[in-house]
Amino acid sequence: MAAEGGARPGMRRLHMLYADSLRVARCAALDQLLEAFEADLHLYTATASPDLTFLHAGVVGWKGRAIVVPGSSFSGKTTLVREMLCLGATYYSDEFAVVDNSGLVHPFARPLGIREEGSHAQTKHSAERLGAPSGVRPLPVGMAVICEYKAGARWQPTPLSRGQGALELLANSVAIRSQSRQTLIRVHRLAKQALFFRGARGEAREAAASILNLSSEPGRLETE
């Protein structure tokens, strides 16, 4: 419920957002309130969905398989996803990898929240505006890449065991505490069919190109 405050002289008018009796946001600008509403709705969906597990991750489709980039806020997921889209990947999400009981990843193709350089503020860009199609059907995961931005780092991914990779996915699972059993089962099914890599990245474009190449021939790095 959103409600406006009173308009008495000398008083500020504020927009209020409540979820039941819990106040979610209080702000002067309506668009900020709507952003908070959207974020809260997404979080509720991710937490309450009984049939799907939501992992905090960016996802693109590439040659019939999904590439999942799990990571926390500010780890550079969206930047990496955007660069992969520019190189021809299909957009699935910059926020959640939505995993079903078979371990397939479904699209959660909200507009990309791109942060301007040097700012925390996000602007929304649709995948179509970036020239990329959005995925519509669930995909098996070909690869999951655990990476973090580090200024000046050279992208040199190293393979990660499936167990270690699955642990990274658990660390980014929204409902692991409340839906432990289902989450573990779905992450296990996802991870059984995926390869995992880890590395620090510098420029997103270099890493994006390397990840797509790696996804095309994953055995190359595995056997090195």
Place this chain on the structure above:
Amino acid sequence: MTEGEFPLARVDCLSRDFDDEVLIYDPQRHEGHCLNSTAAAVWKLCDGNSNPSQIAEVLSRRFSARVDQQVVELTLEQLANVHLLAEAEAPAKAPSRRVAIRRIGMAAAIALPLITSIVAPTPANAATCLHGGQPCSTGAQCCSGICVLGRCFLGDRRKPGAKIRSSGVRDWSASGGTR
């Protein structure tokens, strides 16, 4: 762990096998663990009826190579540290990990035990947090963890899914590296 003690793996943890690794979720402590092959093999043999010496014997037969009892004791110490064993009333003091590793040395026929652990994130931790200046009502919504006068404070102090510990024993035999 002494000869008279019979380690028992906790039965309330959820687990899944990945080849020879095991992924474990502890629903009581909200922690996740990945056990490498050695740690997983020992954990599975913690049935409350076998002491460290007997576990070492079983592993030696399974791996067709002599598995030192100290490897088992080191693994049990690590498993106890991450609370994957049923609590003993008065746990025996295990030998220092450093001493044990030195004793085991390069002669280990199997990979040394390695346990990697994380703290499971809360829903708010696992989702995108609000950055500085965005409207908030509680600190949990903010990346900084601080909500002041309805706005998130700048900064990022939360570590969703942060690794809390690794057993600190590198898998030298698997990587072929030297100490």
